[in-house]
Amino acid sequence: MLPLAKAPCSHDTPEIFHGLGCLSISVVPVSKPRPPAAIEPQRPLWPPGMVPPRPPSIVPLGDAAVLIRFESAGADDRSHWQRMAIVERLTSDPIAGVIDAAAAFDSVGVFFDPTRIESDRLISLLKHRLADIESLPSPPPRIVEIPVCYGGDHGPDLDAVAQHAGIAAAEVVRLHAAAVHRVAMVGFAPGFPYLTGLPEQLAIPRRRSPRTTVAAGTVAIAGLQTGIYPRASPGGWNCIGRTACLLFDPFREPPTLLQAGDMVRMVPIDRAAFEAQSATGVAMGGR
Amino acid sequence: MTLHVVTPGALTTVQDLGRQGFRRHGIGPGGAMDSLSLRIANLLVGNSHDAAGLEFTFLGPTLRFPHGCWVAVAGAAFELTVTDGDGQRTSVPVGHLLWIPANATLTCGAATAGCRGYLAVAGGIAVPMVLGGRGTDIRSGFGGWHGRPLRAGDAIPCGRSTSQTLAEASPMTPPPDRGRVKVDPRSASRKLLPRPTGLIRLIPGPEYDWLSASSLQRLVRQAFTVTPDSDRMGCRIAGPTLAGIEERMAGMVSQPVSSGTVQVPPSGQPIILLADHPTTGGYPRIGHVASIDLPALGQARPGDTLQFQITAIPEAHALLFERESALERFRHGLLRGGLR
Numbered sequence: 001m002l003p004l005a006k007a008p009c010s011h012d013t014p015e016i017f018h019g020l021g022c023l024s025i026s027v028v029p030v031s032k033p034r035p036p037a038a039i040e041p042q043r044p045l046w047p048p049g050m051v052p053p054r055p056p057s058i059v060p061l062g063d064a065a066v067l068i069r070f071e072s073a074g075a076d077d078r079s080h081w082q083r084m085a086i087v088e089r090l091t092s093d094p095i096a097g098v099i100d101a102a103a104a105f106d107s108v109g110v111f112f113d114p115t116r117i118e119s120d121r122l123i124s125l126l127k128h129r130l131a132d133i134e135s136l137p138s139p140p141p142r143i144v145e146i147p148v149c150y151g152g153d154h155g156p157d158l159d160a161v162a163q164h165a166g167i168a169a170a171e172v173v174r175l176h177a178a179a180v181h182r183v184a185m186v187g188f189a190p191g192f193p194y195l196t197g198l199p200e201q202l203a204i205p206r207r208r209s210p211r212t213t214v215a216a217g218t219v220a221i222a223g224l225q226t227g228i229y230p231r232a233s234p235g236g237w238n239c240i241g242r243t244a245c246l247l248f249d250p251f252r253e254p255p256t257l258l259q260a261g262d263m264v265r266m267v268p269i270d271r272a273a274f275e276a277q278s279a280t281g282v283a284m285g286g287r
Numbered sequence: 288m289t290l291h292v293v294t295p296g297a298l299t300t301v302q303d304l305g306r307q308g309f310r311r312h313g314i315g316p317g318g319a320m321d322s323l324s325l326r327i328a329n330l331l332v333g334n335s336h337d338a339a340g341l342e343f344t345f346l347g348p349t350l351r352f353p354h355g356c357w358v359a360v361a362g363a364a365f366e367l368t369v370t371d372g373d374g375q376r377t378s379v380p381v382g383h384l385l386w387i388p389a390n391a392t393l394t395c396g397a398a399t400a401g402c403r404g405y406l407a408v409a410g411g412i413a414v415p416m417v418l419g420g421r422g423t424d425i426r427s428g429f430g431g432w433h434g435r436p437l438r439a440g441d442a443i444p445c446g447r448s449t450s451q452t453l454a455e456a457s458p459m460t461p462p463p464d465r466g467r468v469k470v471d472p473r474s475a476s477r478k479l480l481p482r483p484t485g486l487i488r489l490i491p492g493p494e495y496d497w498l499s500a501s502s503l504q505r506l507v508r509q510a511f512t513v514t515p516d517s518d519r520m521g522c523r524i525a526g527p528t529l530a531g532i533e534e535r536m537a538g539m540v541s542q543p544v545s546s547g548t549v550q551v552p553p554s555g556q557p558i559i560l561l562a563d564h565p566t567t568g569g570y571p572r573i574g575h576v577a578s579i580d581l582p583a584l585g586q587a588r589p590g591d592t593l594q595f596q597i598t599a600i601p602e603a604h605a606l607l608f609e610r611e612s613a614l615e616r617f618r619h620g621l622l623r624g625g626l627r
Contacts, residue, residue, distance in 0.1 A: 062490050062575025063603040065545045069493075087311055102310035102543055104567050109310070109543025114578065114604050115611055186313040187541055187567030190427050194541065231427060248313075250417050250429040256312040 056082075056130055058123050061109060066123060068108040068130070080184070081138040083108050084261040086129060095125050103260050104185045105194070141182070143263045146228070146243050148177070148219050149274035154242035157207070161221065161238050164204050173268055175199045176240065181226055181264040191230035191248030191256040195264055198224045210236035217243045219266070230256075241266075244277035288354050288446040290408065292437045293392060296348040301412050301431035301443070302405075303339040306420035310566045316546060317422045317430070320519060320562050320585030321403050323610075324362035327475045328407035330618050331359035331384045333459050338411030339421035341437070343404050347395020348437065350406075355389040355465050356446070357409040361475060363401030363586055368394045369468045377468045382480070384471035386462050401586035409459045410446030425519070426563065473621060479613055485510075485591060487580050488598035488606075489549065493542075494571035498551070499531030506573070507595050511557065515589040519563040522584055524593060528555035532571045541567040547576035547584075559584060577603035579610060 061067040068086065070079045083103040090101040090110065097117025101110045112122055150173040151158040162169040181195035188194075198221055206222045211234060214220065218229045220237035227237055230247035247257045258264065269277070292299075302325065305318025319325040319342055326336040341348070347365050352358075360367055360381050367379045372390040379385050379393075381404070387393055395404060414421050414432055423431025432443055462469045489507075498506065511526035529551050536553065544550070548560045550570035559576060560568070561584060576584060577598055587593070 059493055060490065060575075060600055061493070061543065061572070062545055062547055062578070063600050063607070064578050065543070065575075067493060067543060091308075091311075099307040100310045100316075102566055104543050105540040107542055109545065111307070111310070111545060114607055119600065119604075185541065185567065186311060188313060188565050190309075190312060190314045190424075192313050248427070250427075254312060255309070255314070255418060260311060 055127075058126055060119065063119075064114050065109055065111045066119065066126070068110065068126065070106050070108075078138060079106070080182070081261065082130075082133055085133045085136065086126075087260070089129055089133070095122065098122065102185075102187070104187060141261055141263045142259075143265065144258060145265050145267050146219075146245055147269045147273065147277060148241040148243050148266045149269050149271055150176070150219075150241035152271065154215075154271075154274065155219070155240040157220070157238035158240045161202065161204055161240055165201050167201070172202060172240065175202055176221075176226070177266045177268050179266075181266070183258045183260050183262040183264060184225075185260050186256055186258065188227075189230060189233065189248075190250075191258070193228055193247070193256075193258040193262075193264070195226040195228075196224065198226055200224065204238055206236040207238060210234055211239070214239060215242060217245065217247070219243060228258075242274065244274055244280075288356065288410070289442040289444055291351040291353065292439055292441040292443065293349040293351050294439055295437045295441075296343045296395060297346040298344040299348045299437045300342055300423040300425065300435075301339050301414050301437075302342040302422040303420055304337040305422060305562065306418050306430075309418055310543075313566050314418060314424075314427075315564050315566050316562065317420065317424050318562050319403075319405060319422070321362050321401075321405065321582040322585070323582035323614075324403070324480065324586075325405040325407070326614065327382070327479060327617070328359040328361040328405045329411075330614070330621060331361070331382075331473070331475065332357045332407045332409040333621070334407055334409065334411050336614070336618075338407065339414060339431075340405050340407040340412055341443075343395060343406070345402050346397050347404050349392055349394045351390070351392045352387045353390060355391075355461055356387055357384060357459055358387055358393070358406060359384050360395065360404055360406050361480070362404040363398040365398050365404045366396035368396065370394065371466075371468065379468065379470055380474070383474040386465070386467075386469035386471070388466050388468060391468065402588045403585055408445045413444040413446060424563070475617065479610075479617060485593050487584065487593050487595050488577040488603060489574040489595045490577055490598055490600055490603060492549065492572035492574040494532070494535075495573050497532045497535050497571050498529055498573055502527075502529040502531050502555075505529065507597055510592045510594050513587045513589050513591045513593065517587070517589065519561060521561050521564060522559040522587055524557050524559065526556070529557065529573070530555055532573075536571065539569060539571065541569045542572065544568040544572060545575065547578070547581050548572050549574045549576065561585065577606065579603060579606040 056068050056070045059067050087101045087103050098112045158169050162172045179197050179199050181197040183193045184196045185194050203224050214229050214235035216231045218239045219241040220227050220239045222237040302319040305316035325340050329336050329338045369377045369379050370392045417430045428434035505527035509527045511524035514523045514525050517523050544560055550558045550568055551573050552570045
């Protein structure tokens with residue numbers, strides 16, 4: 001219904017999407033994006049046509065799914081894009097009998113109906129598709145801005161994070177907002193983004209005892225990752241802020257605000273701005 | 288047409304065969320825990336096998352039907368009673384096509400074996416399709432009936448939401464005496480239903496060989512017991528501790544999982560992911576339950592014992608094809624039989 005979140009792959013330049021756009025029809029993509037140096041379009045790691053050192057391996061995941069493992073390249077940008085690309089190809093040009101596909105940190109799960117396709121045939125088709133993707137250049141990622149109200153009730157662990165890092169709370173906010181985060185995958189719960197790119201200075205273990213309730217929209221960190229809780233749920237990550245963005249809406253297309261592969265920037269906002277956006281969001285969401 | 292919820296039972300939700308194509312958004316399949324029983328109930332009332340029905344757990348609902356209709360209940364052994372408008376009570380069997388007269392109530396009672404029952408209504412439960420499915424995602428609160436379990440007083444729309452395969456051969460017309468309960472002799476053969484054997488065929492998973500040699504032996508030589516904290520998300524089982532994974536877990540990142548994935552957390556007590564599983568998991572996946580045995584797990588009660596048996600994928604597929612052929616024969620049998 002809302003026209004904002006579109007697949008980013010075909011654009012020449014990165015588009016900036018305000019996360020808040022999903023709460024308000026009036027917000028449109030910024031027409032002249034200025035991508036920071038850190039997120040310039042990625043070049044392939046090897047020339048087109050050249051085979052990388054170790055191709056992805058395909059192993060069974062039970063009798064109705066297979067797992068494509070990208071072992072060699074780890075979490076680098078190129079392998080990241082390949083994971084997105086194979087899922088995108090399976091969605092836009094489906095293989096008969098394949099019913100779902102999803103990317104995780106270093107692998108892709110491909111789910112199939114064994115009564116409609118043999119697993120050997122599926123594996124061979126997947127290998128061909130992976131080979132096709134090798135030669136494609138990585139397109140620039142989409143950039144999404146997420147307004148975040150840091151600290152206070154909305155980020156009860158901000159001070160603990162600051163203490164752990166040995167810096168001031170304001171510095172934690174500055175570092176977190178200056179970082180470019182990437183959606184490595186959407187998983188755990190509908191619309192929950194696993195964001196990599198947390199500055200190492202902010203690395204922190206999960207809380208010793210998980211909170212029984214973390215509010216919807218809470219921005220939380222653990223290890224070297226940031227997550228955003230789409231709905232109120234128990235959670236063990238350190239809560240540093242909150243956004244009024246609706247991360248998951250089953251009646252929106254696509255249903256999730258962030259897609260794997262997106263680049264994310266946090267934009268610090270004050271409490272009043274959060275309240276205002278929150279109120280608009282409730283009015284807009286209508287649910 | 289509607290059906291009215293008089294009492295909702297312990298946990299009654301609208302379910303179909305699940306959503307596919309949304310895992311990349313973090314949305315898992317959901318759907319009926321014992322998909323085989325839902326499919327059988329649907330076929331009995333002439334629905335397409337994937338129509339939405341009601342799934343109820345341990346204690347079934349009491350439902351009132353303002354209009355007469357054909358229904359079928361399949362799955363666990365529930366004690367079914369129909370009370371007609373005059374207050375006359377009739378016991379009716381699970382696994383048969385039933386005519387419920389107008390203004391009668393169907394009481395589903397308690398399950399004496401297995402734990403989940405499936406009610407199919409001719410024409411299906413007519414809730415809107417959300418993200419490719421009519422099933423209820425309780426934790427995220429969408430799909431089904433307002434994204435939640437049924438409550439007393441709910442009036443659930445039904446009928447005309449699915450193609451009716453039986454209707455092609457002979458329309459699902461009311462029986463001659465539409466004012467009385469009718470138990471149609473046609474039923475699902477016992478052979479078709481998931482057997483509560485406790486034998487669970489397991490296909491080794493990507494982290495299978497992380498287990499120590501002695502744990503690998505314990506996995507198949509000793510039995511596991513279903514624990515009470517099992518739910519639609521997963522079946523938790525207790526048994527011999529499976530060791531060997533701790534040292535390798537440190538570098539593990541979240542990975543795709545599926546229905547039937549057997550995860551082993553550091554406690555060493557496995558969790559078998561089921562219909563409402565998250566799309567990814569961070570624990571080692573030592574194996575996957577063969578698709579053929581997933582419906583039986585959907586009927587597992589706390590205290591039931593499970594015995595794993597390592598199975599190769601071709602064998603698991605052969606069993607699945609055999610069952611699908613049997614279902615297809617069952618469907619054809621119903622078509623030939625017409626309505627009596």
